[in-house]
Every structure is written in C-alpha cells, then in structure tokens.
Amino acid sequence: MAQLTLQPSGKAVDVAAGTPLLAAILAAGESIPHKCDGKAQCGSCHIFVQEGRKTLPRIQKLENDKLDTLVGVSSKSRLACQTLMGEADVTIELLGFV
Template identity: 25%
Template sequence: MAKKVKLDPINQEIDIQTNDNLLSGLLAKDLNVWKECGGRGMCSTCHVFITEGMDSLSPVNRREIRTMEVITTANKCSRLACQARVIGEGVVVEIPSGMYVSEIENIEDLIGSRAKENILHPINGSILVEEGKLVTRSMITQLKDTQIEVSEYMAKIQDA
C-alpha cells in the first residue's frame, strides 16, 4: 500500500510503497537527489531533512549513523533517503539546496561565472562554492581535486 510523502519547499506529494525507501520516490520525481554510492548509505548525495513524520520511517541503522557523522550539514532531522524506509503516513521531506560537484559535467565551464546554487561535496555535504560567488581558477582546482577524491573513495567502497 502506498504512503503519501510531502516534499518541501516545492509543495508536492509523492506516493511511496510501504517499506520502500524515500530515495525511490525522490528519484522518480527527478529531484536534485543522487545515489553516488548506489544507495548503500555511504555518501551524502541523498541526504534529506525530515521536517515531520520521523516516526513514520524505519529506524536509523549503524551505517547511516556513521555516514551522517561526516555530513557537515546534518542535524537531528537528517536522514539518508536510501536508508529511510516509509512505514507510515505524515512524512514531510525537505531536500538540501545546492548541487553536488559530481553532477557538473565540465567544471572548466564555470570559470568566471557566479555559482547559480551552492556546490556541495558529495561525501560530507559541505559547501565547496557558495551560491552567488564568482568561480575562480583556484576553486576549479579544488572542485577537480574533490571529484578525484570522491571517485577514489567510491571505488574503494565498491571494492569493499
């Protein structure tokens, strides 16, 4: 049986089957949520905030706790959408604003422009470039280094 999940701040609802994770519904809506680690709970690209209905989700597991310990924007309302299964009604999800550096196809194209939204680190959720900031060559180097770091990290966890 499907449960209604409300999405803030876009004020939409999605249906998610009982015991399915939040990520499945968010991906079906083409929202700014990724699954860099393949839904294994090891990155922050599906990090969301639960503003209502935390008790209508499955309990937080050890892997999720460990991953959320490194997410700099995490708080008591944080969950990884890939690990949070919907078990009841009344869930309201807020998606963190910004885009993950792994979503950018050609980083070089950003030089000299202002970031249209926060650019986030896919492992710890930190802001690499703030919205509205001018993107400089040194920022590009940092973003490229971050992409390499993330690729190496993901390769390591895929082999584990």
C-alpha cells in the first residue's frame, strides 16, 4: 500500500500497487470525469501527477496516443484510467476536463 493524495481536496487514501488511479479516485469519493469508462478514448480523466511521477509505471502507447490529442498536456499529464498505482506515495491534481 502507498498513499495517494488528491488535490485540490487534499484527501489522502491508501491504495494497493497495481490499482488503476481512476478506481482509487472514485473509491475515495472524489469526482472525476470518465466518459469512456476507462478505455483511453475520451481523455476526460486527464490528471497531473504533482509528486511521485517517476514511481508510476511508464506510459504505454494507448495512453500516450490519447494524451497527444488533448489540450493542456504537460510532462505531468497522465490518464487516470490507464495509470496504475506504484509502490510509493503519489500526489495528483484532478483537473476536471470534460
């Protein structure tokens, strides 16, 4: 288990390694758009990883291809539905893009 901190609320939850961040965010009771239900097709679950970015599994082609189509993408960008929790604490920012 590692700690996932959600900004801007500041809520922190323990999450098992390998859990999709989208599932962890929803289980924590936070709201995040996820129009395609985790298929990397909509981009609405776009988040910024503020801390712990390098501890997360690398971006795969499906996620990378979708990120390439979004506006406001930065080196901190991930899709919550495609990003699995790692073994270390992470802080993410929920952007609320739709």
